[in-house]
Amino acid sequence: MDLKKLNIDELVPPLTELRSEAEIIYTWQGDIIKPTVSILCATFNHVNYIKYAIHSFLMQETSFPFEIIINDDASTDGTTEVVEQYASLYPNIIKPILHKTNQYSRGVRPISILYPLAKGNYIAVCEGDDLWTSKDKIAQQYAAMEANKRASVCFHSALEFDELLKRSELICNYSDITKVIPPETIITNRGGSIPTAALFYRNQNIKEMLQSHSNAPIGDFFIQSYLALSGEAIFLPEPMCVYRRNAKGSWTSNQQDKTKQSLYYEKMIKAIDNFYGNVQSFEHSHNLTIPLVFYLKAYLFQYKKPTSLLRAYYEQVSILENFKKYEVTQLLVKELQSILLKKTKYILSKRRDQHEI
Incomplete structure (x- = not known):
């Protein structure tokens, strides 16, 4: 085919x-x-x-x-x-x-x-x-x-x-x-x-x-x-x-609409937390932390100013009722560090290429 x-x-x-x-x-x-x-x-x-x-x-x-x-x-x-x-x-x-x-x-x-x-x-x-x-x-x-x-x-x-x-x-x-x-x-x-x-x-x-x-x-x-x-x-x-x-x-x-997309991220964060509360007795339920952090990242990256980003982070993490907040924070920080490292390497590589030209 x-x-x-x-x-x-x-x-x-x-x-x-x-x-x-x-x-x-x-x-x-x-x-x-x-x-x-x-x-x-x-x-x-x-x-x-x-x-x-x-x-x-x-x-x-x-x-x-x-x-x-x-x-x-x-x-x-x-x-x-x-x-x-x-x-x-x-x-x-x-x-x-x-x-x-x-x-x-x-x-x-x-x-x-x-x-x-x-x-x-x-x-x-x-x-x-x-x-x-x-x-x-x-x-x-x-x-x-x-x-x-x-x-x-x-x-x-x-x-x-x-x-x-x-x-x-x-x-x-x-x-x-x-x-x-x-x-x-x-x-x-x-x-x-x-x-x-x-x-x-x-x-x-x-x-x-x-x-x-x-x-x-x-x-x-x-x-x-x-x-x-x-x-x-x-x-x-x-x-x-x-x-x-x-x-x-x-x-x-429908997800092409940025406003709808933002609201969707916010709802998914709450929904995954509630879902985890209902299924955490299952053996592999701890893996739900990964999609939770994904939607947290997607939601936070809408904010360009550091102060706005931090405020949004505290607001979203504070509503979590079932996940352990410190574990979510650790994984989120690790993910953000990885993203920043990749971006830094990309910028340095671009500057090096321009210098060589």
């Missing part, structure tokens, strides 16, 4: 080539009203993308029943009508939740609506602007999880497609073979370790997982960290999904 010339239309079959509902169900073993896997999809104003996501769900070839639950958060661009169209064609598989009023603006996360409705033993996640690329994606992940009862999550590499630059690259590729990824690797990458559309995990302890980060501005990092802390994380080397970057209305596009 040529990543530079990735054609999304070639990755999933068109509607005319999709199997009918009867053909999909025919291959299933077991009761269709007791799905093995629940596919959860949150969408809002994804009219240009949602059909690709739905097609990628429907092309899954499995011997077990699955359900597709789509939460449309009062879209205004025609997304709702697209979801309704497919729900009418696949009424026993697709279960739409269509809101008249946007719930996210009221502080209600889509995932908190979707989780209670999931009947499957396993959960697979894909947002409305992403898609899957392999017909046996969830079948592979199901087999991997069934073979390892210690595993809490299974994921794979992905293709990241930049909607602005119209180019792709392979991301989250840890190995050429199936292997267990240590929790510290997932935690320290701050949510960039596992593409959301690659997540596949057991439908267990969901309430506790949601409560562990109820005040967080995003859920990906905390869900990934919780799953990594509570069991083994199995990695499959095949890229089986596309993550759209800078899609219209997406999180990555």
